[in-house]
Amino acid sequence: MLIERLRELIPADRIQLDPAVTASYAHDEAEWAAYGTPLVLVRPRTAEEVQQVVRACIEYEVPVVPRGAGTGLSGGANAVDGCVVLSTEAMTAITEINPVERLAVVQAGVVNDHLRNACAEHGLWYPPDPASAPWSTIGGNVATNAGGICCVKYGVTADYVLGLQVVTGTGELVRLGRRTAKSVAGYGLAGLLVGSEGTLGIITEVTLRLRPQRSPEHTVAGYFSSLVDAGRAVTAVGAAGIVPSALELIDRHCLEAVDQWKKMDLAVEADVILLARCDAPGPAGEEEADAIRDCFERAGATWAARSTDQTEADALFEARRLAYPALERLGPVLTEDVCVPKAAVPEMLARIETIGTKHETLIANIAHAGDGNLHPLLITPRGDHEARERAQRAFREIIDEAIALGGTVTGEHGVGLLKMDGLAKELPAEVLELHRAVKAALDPHGILNPGKVIAVDNE
Amino acid sequence: MLIERLRELIPADRIQLDPAVTASYAHDEAEWAAYGTPLVLVRPRTAEEVQQVVRACIEYEVPVVPRGAGTGLSGGANAVDGCVVLSTEAMTAITEINPVERLAVVQAGVVNDHLRNACAEHGLWYPPDPASAPWSTIGGNVATNAGGICCVKYGVTADYVLGLQVVTGTGELVRLGRRTAKSVAGYGLAGLLVGSEGTLGIITEVTLRLRPQRSPEHTVAGYFSSLVDAGRAVTAVGAAGIVPSALELIDRHCLEAVDQWKKMDLAVEADVILLARCDAPGPAGEEEADAIRDCFERAGATWAARSTDQTEADALFEARRLAYPALERLGPVLTEDVCVPKAAVPEMLARIETIGTKHETLIANIAHAGDGNLHPLLITPRGDHEARERAQRAFREIIDEAIALGGTVTGEHGVGLLKMDGLAKELPAEVLELHRAVKAALDPHGILNPGKVIAVDNE
Numbered sequence: 001m002l003i004e005r006l007r008e009l010i011p012a013d014r015i016q017l018d019p020a021v022t023a024s025y026a027h028d029e030a031e032w033a034a035y036g037t038p039l040v041l042v043r044p045r046t047a048e049e050v051q052q053v054v055r056a057c058i059e060y061e062v063p064v065v066p067r068g069a070g071t072g073l074s075g076g077a078n079a080v081d082g083c084v085v086l087s088t089e090a091m092t093a094i095t096e097i098n099p100v101e102r103l104a105v106v107q108a109g110v111v112n113d114h115l116r117n118a119c120a121e122h123g124l125w126y127p128p129d130p131a132s133a134p135w136s137t138i139g140g141n142v143a144t145n146a147g148g149i150c151c152v153k154y155g156v157t158a159d160y161v162l163g164l165q166v167v168t169g170t171g172e173l174v175r176l177g178r179r180t181a182k183s184v185a186g187y188g189l190a191g192l193l194v195g196s197e198g199t200l201g202i203i204t205e206v207t208l209r210l211r212p213q214r215s216p217e218h219t220v221a222g223y224f225s226s227l228v229d230a231g232r233a234v235t236a237v238g239a240a241g242i243v244p245s246a247l248e249l250i251d252r253h254c255l256e257a258v259d260q261w262k263k264m265d266l267a268v269e270a271d272v273i274l275l276a277r278c279d280a281p282g283p284a285g286e287e288e289a290d291a292i293r294d295c296f297e298r299a300g301a302t303w304a305a306r307s308t309d310q311t312e313a314d315a316l317f318e319a320r321r322l323a324y325p326a327l328e329r330l331g332p333v334l335t336e337d338v339c340v341p342k343a344a345v346p347e348m349l350a351r352i353e354t355i356g357t358k359h360e361t362l363i364a365n366i367a368h369a370g371d372g373n374l375h376p377l378l379i380t381p382r383g384d385h386e387a388r389e390r391a392q393r394a395f396r397e398i399i400d401e402a403i404a405l406g407g408t409v410t411g412e413h414g415v416g417l418l419k420m421d422g423l424a425k426e427l428p429a430e431v432l433e434l435h436r437a438v439k440a441a442l443d444p445h446g447i448l449n450p451g452k453v454i455a456v457d458n459e
Numbered sequence: 460m461l462i463e464r465l466r467e468l469i470p471a472d473r474i475q476l477d478p479a480v481t482a483s484y485a486h487d488e489a490e491w492a493a494y495g496t497p498l499v500l501v502r503p504r505t506a507e508e509v510q511q512v513v514r515a516c517i518e519y520e521v522p523v524v525p526r527g528a529g530t531g532l533s534g535g536a537n538a539v540d541g542c543v544v545l546s547t548e549a550m551t552a553i554t555e556i557n558p559v560e561r562l563a564v565v566q567a568g569v570v571n572d573h574l575r576n577a578c579a580e581h582g583l584w585y586p587p588d589p590a591s592a593p594w595s596t597i598g599g600n601v602a603t604n605a606g607g608i609c610c611v612k613y614g615v616t617a618d619y620v621l622g623l624q625v626v627t628g629t630g631e632l633v634r635l636g637r638r639t640a641k642s643v644a645g646y647g648l649a650g651l652l653v654g655s656e657g658t659l660g661i662i663t664e665v666t667l668r669l670r671p672q673r674s675p676e677h678t679v680a681g682y683f684s685s686l687v688d689a690g691r692a693v694t695a696v697g698a699a700g701i702v703p704s705a706l707e708l709i710d711r712h713c714l715e716a717v718d719q720w721k722k723m724d725l726a727v728e729a730d731v732i733l734l735a736r737c738d739a740p741g742p743a744g745e746e747e748a749d750a751i752r753d754c755f756e757r758a759g760a761t762w763a764a765r766s767t768d769q770t771e772a773d774a775l776f777e778a779r780r781l782a783y784p785a786l787e788r789l790g791p792v793l794t795e796d797v798c799v800p801k802a803a804v805p806e807m808l809a810r811i812e813t814i815g816t817k818h819e820t821l822i823a824n825i826a827h828a829g830d831g832n833l834h835p836l837l838i839t840p841r842g843d844h845e846a847r848e849r850a851q852r853a854f855r856e857i858i859d860e861a862i863a864l865g866g867t868v869t870g871e872h873g874v875g876l877l878k879m880d881g882l883a884k885e886l887p888a889e890v891l892e893l894h895r896a897v898k899a900a901l902d903p904h905g906i907l908n909p910g911k912v913i914a915v916d917n918e
Contacts, residue, residue, distance in 0.1 A: 100697055100802045123700055145643045156641060158650075159618065172889040180798045181830035182615060183867035184604045184654045185874060185882055186912065187894055191617075191650040195643045212700035238559055241582055241671035284740035339639040343559045371640035408642035415644060426644055430631040434901065435646055441900035442893065453645065 002060040003040060009052035016041040025067065025087060026079040031334045032388065033075030033417045038085040045090045047165055047173055047204035054202060055171040057084055063450045066198040068109065068140025071132035073335045074416025076144060076197040076452055086202065088139045094118050102210045103162060103179065108139025108203050124210040127154040139203045145195030147412030152370035153245040156412065158194045165205035166193055169443030179207055197414050198449040200442045215281040217245055218289035219313035222296030222304040223270035227251070230272040231346030233299035234369045237276070237292055238342060244292060246277035247370030254323035254364045261326045266319060270302065274369065275316055323366050327377050334391055336376040338402035339411030345372055351401045352376050359394040361387070373411035399425065415453045423454065461519040462499060468511035475500040484526065484546060485538040490793045491847065492534030492876045497544040504549045506624055506632055506663035513661060514630040516543055522909045525657040527568065527599025530591035532794045533875025535603060535656040535911055545661065547598045553577050561669045562621060562638060567598025567662050583669040586613040598662045604654030606871030611829035612704040615871065617653045624664035625652055628902030638666055656873050657908040659901045674740040676704055677748035678772035681755030681763040682729030689731040690805030692758035693828045696735070696751055697801060703751060705736035706829030713782035713823045720785045725778060729761065733828065734775055782825050786836050793850055795835040797861035798870030804831055810860045811835050818853040820846070832870035858884065874912045882913065
């Protein structure tokens with residue numbers, strides 16, 4: 001019935017029923033998150049087609065699960081049985097890049113890096129840089145409020161969303177937010193949609209604030225023999241009033257995995273590496289870099305230096321980027337995303353180590369240390385069911401410890417499915433009730449990505 | 460009945476019934492906005508007392524109108540007949556200033572400048588700087604999403620709100636948002652409350668993101684003989700990739716009023732003055748200032764210079780600050796707050812001039828030109844009823860023209876009462892309906908600042 005209705009409403013080539021195809025759109029990259037079998041995959045090209053799909057879903061009471069590139073790590077884009085999966089991959093128009101207003105208007109399916117490159121041609125810069133930037137879409141970035149490496153200075157996706165075009169849970173196609181530099185005309189509904197993971201509306205177009213291209217970055221590396229020393233270095237950078245444009249931590253397990261794969265001998269030299277970047281203009285940038293190096297040294301770095309050539313600097317950040325695929329060679333990787341107060345980073349890393357030992361689980365750490373956003377990576381031997389169960393217990397304990405230290409269960413990946421239990425631990429019942437009230441107000445038919453973020457009574 | 464209940468719930472000295480006192484809490488500084496007679500004024504000291512007041516209001520179905528210092532310019536804090544006015548003026552604790560996490564926790568009634576001074580003692584900076592900063596409260600700033608002069612580089616109040624403690628429309632005392640640098644744990648409800656003018660919850664405490672103290676500012680002044688030239692200068696600064704920390708416009712009417720009052724002879728030299736500041740660190744700051752001066756000159760400034768001493772620089776900004784009181788000497792001032800795309804600033808100023816002529820109303824302009832946020836100031840002779848009606852017609856036409864140019868009816872002052880009609884023109888019916896759905900979800904009893912921002916059916 002729904003399929004026939006869809007065929008009346010949108011072009012036939014936008015509708016895909018082949019189970020071999022729809023299966024590949026049934027989940028994101030979250031390890032071990034449950035997913036169902038979609039009824040149909042639709043790939044609309046326009047906001048109006050998205051609206052038609054949502055209206056049909058309302059009419060036939062069929063859930064709709066929106067997705068961008070499916071690079072999410074929390075299961076937020078995972079299908080439920082019998083749903084419509086709505087992929088924005090065909091919505092790739094960069095509608096406007098406006099140097100005077102410093103904004104861009106893009107369809108939801110535009111890939112993050114494509115936008116960044118298009119902006120660069122106008123001397124403009126779109127900062128949010130999740131690791132998935134070569135593949136992930138702006139719509140997905142907005143739906144999960146994606147972070148990245150430069151957040152520590154430039155903020156997250158939410159900080160760049162001026163306006164959204166959205167199909168609501170009642171099938172209306174609306175514009176929320178603004179194009180002007182400022183506006184307080186009405187409630188901040190665009191901001192409410194950011195990070196709501198498709199549960200409050202389906203994003204079809206995004207108006208983004210841009211910045212002028214920044215000055216070239218300087219890179220500083222520090223090798224440390226303990227997590228405590230590295231943590232002290234992070235605190236020292238903050239206390240010195242420096243705002244680096246990146247401040248990343250890579251632990252021994254990551255270094256060993258990269259070494260094994262790429263023969264880099266990093267773990268021979270360091271137990272923990274901190275990588276910082278800074279981009280203040282002119283001589284101030286060099287002063288900033290030197291000041292960061294001094295902070296590293298005073299905190300006990302066994303080696304610290306400002307990288308003077310770009311190739312060397314890029315190689316160091318490449319080691320960070322390689323950590324994840326290097327670890328994946330060892331087995332399935334369950335990715336954590338807790339965020340704790342910056343001062344609690346060393347303690348949190350110590351507790352993660354203890355949890356790994358207790359549950360006999362290899363846990364490597366990369367971290368946006370300057371933000372307190374940790375990505376413990378839990379690696380299990382392929383096919384080892386008991387190891388998987390141990391890892392899942394460790395995952396839950398990491399969440400508990402993050403909350404105990406005043407942190408949050410997800411810094412930038414989203415709640416999706418993997419963090420629903422964690423969210424219910426983090427937020428008191430009264431706040432969960434507010435979530436349900438907002439969900440009921442904006443998705444009265446309960447068809448928008450049901451079963452994600454919060455448990456709703458009628459499900 | 461309600462009064463007796465309040466006496467059971469909160470200390471007697473927190474309750475004020477004297478009509479002479481309550482009357483002075485019945486409205487904010489919006490010219491000609493309607494207000495009613497409060498039943499009672501309460502001045503709680505704690506969040507728990509606020510909660511008790513709201514619970515009593517729910518029980519007795521009495522509306523509660525929250526207010527900070529009452530410096531608002533849209534009537535958002537105006538009493539309705541028989542309401543409880545809840546002033547946060549006794550909630551003045553700065554609970555925490557944390558240099559490591561770079562955040563502050565303050566009660567809602569803390570005055571903006573007090574917080575800024577307290578932060579400075581720790582080498583930290585709270586940027587949002589509304590003109591009311593010496594008197595207005597952080598709670599009020601958050602409730603209206605206040606702007607200011609440095610927004611053009613540093614953003615508005617919303618950009619600094621990490622978390623809120625709020626009493627909800629169901630009388631729950633909850634914490635929304637976060638203390639960590641990042642979090643996507645659940646919906647952005649703290650952000651939704653920002654700018655909601657007390658209609659979705661009453662803010663009792665705010666957790667604010669801070670920045671390190673910035674480098675000293677450089678000031679650049681430019682004198683122009685036409686609005687078009689000044690507008691071109693603003694566009695040129697943007698096109699040069701410069702982000703000034705202030706870019707303010709003062710028109711001839713303001714200059715004349717300041718001249719009349721302070722004998723400054725500004726209007727002899729210029730028809731329009733642009734004042735810019737920039738704060739890039741080190742030599743880059745001087746380069747920025749010189750580049751701005753060059754932009755001014757190329758756009759046709761009759762005189763432009765980088766101010767080399769702080770006294771001279773402060774005097775120029777003082778002239779801007781004096782514009783408002785100088786105009787008030789001429790009669791009641793109705794303050795506009797439209798925000799248009801930056802490129803539309805000269806056209807909007809031209810249309811404002813036309814509207815002033817048409818309605819025989821003196822309209823002076825100060826503007827956050829770098830943001831496209833204009834403050835046309837409509838001045839009428841005291842007691843001249845017809846002049847007032849002409850001014851109100853001009854006010855409505857300015858709103859219409861701002862919308863026609865792709866702008867918004869309020870950039871930073873809020874909707875309150877004065878912009879409710881404008882909001883209904885700016886937003887389509889479907890978006891107003893979303894507002895009502897959210898309002899009904901978070902204020903199911905309809906007691907929170909009723910009649911503000913949006914018209915609700917049951918009122």
